[in-house]
Amino acid sequence: MTDPRTDRNDSAATEYDVAIVGGGAGGLSAATILARSLRKVVVIDAGVPRNAPAAGAHNVLGQDGISPLELLARGRAEAIGYGAEIRSGTVVDARRDPDGDRFTLDVDSGDTVTARRVILATGLVDELPAIDGVSELWGRDVLHCPYCHGYEVRGKRIAVIATAPMSAHQALMFGQLSDQVTVIAHAPDALSEDDRSHLVASDIDIIDHTVERVLVREDADSERLGGVLLSEGTVLDVDAVVVSPRFVVRGELFERLGGTLTDGPAGGLVETGPMGETDVPGVWAVGNTTTIHAMVTVAMGEGVSAGAAANASLVMADLEQKPAPVG
Numbered sequence: 001m002t003d004p005r006t007d008r009n010d011s012a013a014t015e016y017d018v019a020i021v022g023g024g025a026g027g028l029s030a031a032t033i034l035a036r037s038l039r040k041v042v043v044i045d046a047g048v049p050r051n052a053p054a055a056g057a058h059n060v061l062g063q064d065g066i067s068p069l070e071l072l073a074r075g076r077a078e079a080i081g082y083g084a085e086i087r088s089g090t091v092v093d094a095r096r097d098p099d100g101d102r103f104t105l106d107v108d109s110g111d112t113v114t115a116r117r118v119i120l121a122t123g124l125v126d127e128l129p130a131i132d133g134v135s136e137l138w139g140r141d142v143l144h145c146p147y148c149h150g151y152e153v154r155g156k157r158i159a160v161i162a163t164a165p166m167s168a169h170q171a172l173m174f175g176q177l178s179d180q181v182t183v184i185a186h187a188p189d190a191l192s193e194d195d196r197s198h199l200v201a202s203d204i205d206i207i208d209h210t211v212e213r214v215l216v217r218e219d220a221d222s223e224r225l226g227g228v229l230l231s232e233g234t235v236l237d238v239d240a241v242v243v244s245p246r247f248v249v250r251g252e253l254f255e256r257l258g259g260t261l262t263d264g265p266a267g268g269l270v271e272t273g274p275m276g277e278t279d280v281p282g283v284w285a286v287g288n289t290t291t292i293h294a295m296v297t298v299a300m301g302e303g304v305s306a307g308a309a310a311n312a313s314l315v316m317a318d319l320e321q322k323p324a325p326v327g
């Protein structure tokens with residue numbers, strides 16, 4: 001008897017039921033549920049996961065602290081085990097075919113992928129403040145999310161470099177984890193009067209100087225934080241630095257497919273309805289593509305929902321193509 005997974009997921013085929021752009025937690029979760037439904041599914045992944053610099057992914061039930069790359073490796077293995085195909089590459093263009101029920105994706109390798117449905121799991125890019133040392137230590141000693149890495153710096157000396165309106169909120173959140181939080185008012189308009197009063201009420205110190213650079217020191221085989229050099233020449237000795245990146249959603253493909261990004265507090269987002277459905281028929285979006293604060297587990301859940309919705313859509317589309325019963 002033929003294994004239906006092999007029969008339905010021949011990698012030599014040129015058309016897929018669903019093409020998923022992005023092989024992070026959301027995209028792989030969507031691929032797994034679709035493959036378990038015996039759908040012919042392909043994941044096209046550029047290989048640049050947002051959380052790659054981090055030592056561990058947290059709040060992942062049963063796997064807290066797992067290496068982000070190990071988590072993705074396990075996810076890929078599971079999806080492939082159920083029959084999904086995973087391709088390395090970047091989708092550079094996408095369009096709906098004239099008949100309206102097929103999508104064509106162009107990959108930078110020169111390959112073309114055709115699919116009946118598309119799930120966008122392209123995520124976002126963290127644009128870091130232009131301060132020397134920040135990018136070198138990003139995801140290790142330079143952090144931004146109190147829920148992702150705050151526990152690991154509990155009770156330690158934390159400097160929050162205020163560069164954006166969210167900086168005061170970050171300081172208050174990290175203040176729950178340590179009584180040694182200091183805010184450096186780097187950008188002149190980053191702290192409002194209300195922000196300052198809230199910080200003072202929370203016993204969080206404010207330094208009204210700019211940052212010259214975040215110092216990087218060599219430690220064995222890695223680079224670690226060596227303090228924060230202020231513009232007036234002193235070095236603030238701290239164990240962790242917190243910054244607020246600018247979140248830039250990778251929304252180009254959605255726009256090429258006819259969608260319009262929705263203005264959010266930090267830029268354009270792909271707006272979705274129930275189960276990740278977008279206003280472009282046949283297209284779903286998940287994870288940081290739709291929600292800039294989505295953590296790994298949130299992206300996983302959205303991927304499962306979108307995959308289930310895409311499968312249901314295909315079931316109904318196939319039903320409509322069947323001839324009406326006679327008699």
